[in-house]
Amino acid sequence: MSGGVDSAVAAARAVDAGHDVVGVHLALSRMPGTLRTGSRGCCTIEDSMDAQRAANLIGIPYYVWDFSERFKADVVDDFIAEYSAGRTPNPCMRCNERIKFAALLEKALALGFDAVVTGHYASIVTDADGNHELHRAAAWAKDQSYVLGVLTAEQLAHAMFPLGATPSKAEVRAEAAARGFTVASKPDSHDICFIPDGDTRGWLADRVGAERGDILDRSGAAIGKHEGALAFTIGQRKGLNVGFPTDDGQPRFVLEIRPKDNTVVVGPREALDIAEIAGSKFSWAGVPPVDASEPFECEVQIRAHADPVPAVCVLRDGELVITPREPLNGVSPGQTAVVYVGTRVLGQCTIDRTLSAVPV
């Protein structure tokens, strides 16, 4: 129970469904004495008190469990290491994979619980053989199946998402209000919980540092200087200072960030189009395909709120290789590609490499 409206309603629905429920608030980062300002931040005293108040109203016991050391090692340090390697990680996925449905779930199972219930908008469908499938939520706009795509069959078997069938967030808020929850109108949290001011670049610069380096064109020629490679995102156009007009009169976009030699590669907009993505770190969310080495039709989603794109997926040489039917735009290594078949999440891979649709 984060202290937000979703987990409060999820807990209440789990109780209504007849389960024996205990509320647990995760202490993940230490920001003692802080209060929420608007929608930023998490794990504040206010969030903890809100979660406890909701648990009181539901009539369930409530405890705070401290996973801050694990969170730092598995999520925060991983986030810094990934960015330092020029990759773009998704810390919420890492938290689901390593904390909520790993550290917390393991502890819960050992203490006699059966499942972790969360306020995620996603559905678990159990087939005739008792296999668990992860599906999109009914509330398409709030769907969070993407960030749960890392869950395995074993984790899904111990997960419950009571909000999955709810058509909209508005209904969840209305239900929270009807149940008398003080958090009914609490703002949604955005951004990365451990960067409460939302300034990811500044936060990273404080921890990784920033050094002046070259901006290269696709041929490798230096065409300008930057003040720190990690300050850029793939697809970024503004702030490059490579002069205008360029040779072809077209604007330049960030295509690649190379932390090893502290360079940033830029090129024309078309060069952002990605024809193929692949990753060797992949998992199946439930029963895997019978033979994934045979190419199969699917949809691929590369960000939490991106539209899915039709694609062909195949397991080849230990890599999940995904070929979108139309080029994807602004893909960065480190991002997660989640593979869907219809509403079902089939699996995911962390993107190791991308292939541009426009050869150099």
Place this chain on the structure above:
Amino acid sequence: MAIYLDHAATSPMTPEVLSAYTSALSVVGNPASIHSAGQNAKRMLEEAREQVAASLGADSVEVTFTSGGTEAVNLALKGLFWARNRPATQREQLDHRQLPRPRILSATAEHHAAMDALEWLARAEGAVVEWIPVDSLGRIDLDALAAALGPDVALVNVLWANNEVGTVQPIAEVVALAAAHGIPVHSDAVSAYGYLPIDFHGSGVAALSVSAHKLGGPVGMGALLIARSATVEPLLHGGNQQRARSGTQDAAGAVAFGVAARNAVADLEARSSRLRELRDRLVSGIRSSVPAAILRGDPVNRLPGNAHFTFPGCEGDSLLFLLDVAGFSVSTGSACQAGVPEASHVLLAMGLSHDDARGALRITLGHDTTEAEVDAFVAALPAAVDQARRAGMAAREVAFGR
């Protein structure tokens, strides 16, 4: 029905205290008012002050009622520091009294009320706080204290008895060392009050903090005892209702506090030895049912109702949860911020590793604890420890998702 074994957190009011409290609540009158109603409230208040003073071997004028232990500790530390750094009278100036006195000597492993107040004094008021180490049993290092004393020390601070591990501090020795330099000592006796005999005058401390709800009085009442010879600058300014505190006085709270104080000392010896026997039964029961458990704190010189153990390989919060589900209210002993469990700074100061410190459980007995309750706890503990050990430490590697 839950078995309550967390009397160090708060101890339930006895029916007698509750009845005195509720009847006093219905009495109208501000003790500062001049009319008869005010005088009646004032009489109730001062009778209560006398009871509290008597329970601690102090004079009424030395008792300043506060909102609780935390306020008393803050008033003592800040008030003594300010007063000791202020040229009080012309005579003292003529005595070539040394100023400033920036240093404060405090035992480490203190309650957060003291530690946070001292850290604030260092941050905001220029105090130089020196933390005197404790040994593996939690006792202050008297040699280190003696070596640190000097004319620029404003005050010395030490718990009467530790609220987590129950260790009783050598107050007489601390006071003797400080007195040789004319330095006032404050002691936080919140945990000891009502469980150990405390003689304020005999102890020689300049200031002593106590709280009502740890001995069966109401929450929201405490007191700072300030020796006649000591000066404390107030925290709260206003109507000067008390020697070191402004604010309308809570006559009803004081009445309840007074009754609880009177009862606590009336049969202190009998109550303490009953608790000590129960506690020893608990300790030996735990030692035989969970041989891996390690008793922390001074095994002899400890609070009569306190048993504190660490359980290697267990998280204290797992144990607390499992025991709570099984119907036992106990504590991990460490300070909580919004209920977040942290490794106890007391145990870390005693030299425990971070992992060992996280496996702590404090069981504290009180006036209504029975032998049957202790036995039931001892019987329930092994299963909880086994299960908590299987749940492991939160910081360990997990298998899921790899």
